[in-house]
Amino acid sequence: ARAVVAYHAARLAGRCLPRAWVPASLRASAGGCAVALTNVRGPPVALTICGRPVKRVVPFLPPPPGVAVGAALSTVGGQATLCFNCADGTHDAYALVGAAVAHWERLRAAAGE
Structure with missing residues (x-):
């Protein structure tokens, strides 16, 4: 609530x-609230602009005032990108990102990738 x-x-x-x-x-x-999250869902196919391929889409979610971390997930063309933005003074920001990457790898392994 x-x-x-x-x-x-x-x-x-x-x-x-x-x-x-x-x-x-x-x-x-x-x-x-400690974390703001968003999912930027794109099309399941590769993107182009004026016939040129888009190589990477990087999501961006700056943490709102009073929130320590902004985390964004983007899925485009069958690829997923996870981005973290931490407010100044966020305690152990590198540990947070390291734990998230380790969990991401466990999810990939469970999915058979």
Whole structure:
């Protein structure tokens, strides 16, 4: 329930408050949230721009105010990319990313890759 309230509070803040007030209101609405997550789902086929192949799509989710980590997963053309962005002062950011990569490799192994 807390996450739902935080989500709607953030939407309301973005729509109704003066721009200068938004960061403080988002910090307050994040409450006990430590990670913001998103999945940028793309097409299952390779992409091109003006006939040239797109070699890589890198997702980006900067952590919202008051949140320590932004994590984004992008799937395009049968390839997945996971990206982490950590706020300044995030405790053990490298340990977090290392653990995520290790878990990712376990998932790949379980899938037979």
